[in-house]
Each structure stands twice: as C-alpha cells, then as structure tokens.
Amino acid sequence: MSILPDSRYEKIHTGSIIETKRLQAILEEKDIPSIVRDDNESAKLAGYALGSPDQSRLLVDKEYLVKAKHIVEIALEDFSNNALSDEELNNLSQQEAPKVTINRITRTAPEKKKPELSSGRLLLYVFFLGLSIWRLSPLLQGEELPTLRIVLSGGLIVFCSYMLITHFMNKSKA
Incomplete structure (x- = not known):
C-alpha cells in the first residue's frame, strides 16, 4: 500500500518522530534513501492541529x-533489547543528583559622588532664580498675575534654590 499515489516510496514504519528519525539515520548509513512524513508537524506549521505526535511515517x-x-526489523529489535527495564528506570530515578555548591561573589558598590556643577550651570541657576x-x-505690589506665570516662576524658584543649596552644602562637606 502506497502512502502517496503514484509514488516510488513505500511506508515501512510508523512511530514516534524520535524513533523514526533514528531509523532514517540508520538507513542513510546503509545508503538507502528515505523520507520521514510527519503530518502532525506539517499541520502545526500550517496553523492547525491534526493527528497524533507519535504517528510519523518512514517511507523508503x-x-x-x-x-x-x-x-528496520533488526534495528527495532535492537531498540527493544537495549531498552531499560522498569526496575532500572526506578533505580535511576531514586539516585540523588550530585550536590553542587554555588559560591556567591558579592561586590561592594563604589561610593557614588554627585558630579560637581560647572560654573556655567551655577550661573544659569542664579540667573533663572x-x-x-x-x-x-x-x-508684592498687589497686582494680579496669570496662574501659569505664578506656577512656572514658583517652580523655577524652588528648583534653582534646591540645586544651589545642595551644591554649596556638598562643597562645605568636602
């Protein structure tokens, strides 16, 4: 029975993709051309799910x-003979993993110094103040001013004063 109509390829094995790829590698070592057909993977690439993940086919x-x-018969027989028994799998799962110690390296962060204000910036702050x-x-003479002018000028006074005060406080500490 042929998978592909009018094809020169014939299906010889159906199973998991891992097993099928391994069999394909064995056949390639013997210079036998083969194709792996995985409808599930093709469906995923096309954007919909179809079939079972353990239904990849090996065509020769x-x-x-x-x-x-x-x-393939010899290889499958060899696979089953060399497979681990349930007892061996349980023993492997019971074994403790080797303990690995991790040494943490801690570094002290260098002290961050605030950069000095340049004289040009100091003059700019004094000017805006x-x-x-x-x-x-x-x-102060009782005139009314627009709210935006009061908010902006007041904000500039606070900001420039803060910058000048912190600059001179840091200078006195150093």
Whole structure:
C-alpha cells in the first residue's frame, strides 16, 4: 500500500518522530534513501492541529524496500533489547543528583559622588532664580498675575534654590 499515489516510496514504519528519525539515520548509513512524513508537524506549521505526535511515517524507495524492511526489523529489535527495564528506570530515578555548591561573589558598590556643577550651570541657576523672582515681584505690589506665570516662576524658584543649596552644602562637606 502506497502512502502517496503514484509514488516510488513505500511506508515501512510508523512511530514516534524520535524513533523514526533514528531509523532514517540508520538507513542513510546503509545508503538507502528515505523520507520521514510527519503530518502532525506539517499541520502545526500550517496553523492547525491534526493527528497524533507519535504517528510519523518512514517511507523508503521501492527499489530498496526489502533491504530496508530487514534493516528496520533488526534495528527495532535492537531498540527493544537495549531498552531499560522498569526496575532500572526506578533505580535511576531514586539516585540523588550530585550536590553542587554555588559560591556567591558579592561586590561592594563604589561610593557614588554627585558630579560637581560647572560654573556655567551655577550661573544659569542664579540667573533663572533672579528672573523668576523678578517675574513674581508684581505680586508684592498687589497686582494680579496669570496662574501659569505664578506656577512656572514658583517652580523655577524652588528648583534653582534646591540645586544651589545642595551644591554649596556638598562643597562645605568636602
């Protein structure tokens, strides 16, 4: 029975992809051309699921069919003879894994020094501080100012004052 109509390939084995690929490698060592057909993997690549993951097929050129069947029978018999028994599998699962000690390396973080403010930046802070105070000075004479002007100038006064104070406090500590 042929899998593919009018094909020169014939199915000789159906099983898991691992087993099928191993058999294909054995046949390739004997210079027998073969194809692995995995409908489940093809369906996943196409975007839908179909079939069982243990249903990959090994197809062989009809010219090598008898020789390939003989090799596959011997290989499958060898697989089953060399398989681990249930008792051996239980013994392996009962064994403790070797203990590995992990030494942690800790590094102390270097002290972070705040970068010094350049003289140009200091002058800029002083300039914006003076400008903001000047922009808010009409409030002292009782004039009304737009809210946005008060908020922006007040924010600049607070920010520039903070930067200048922290700069000179750090200078005095050093």
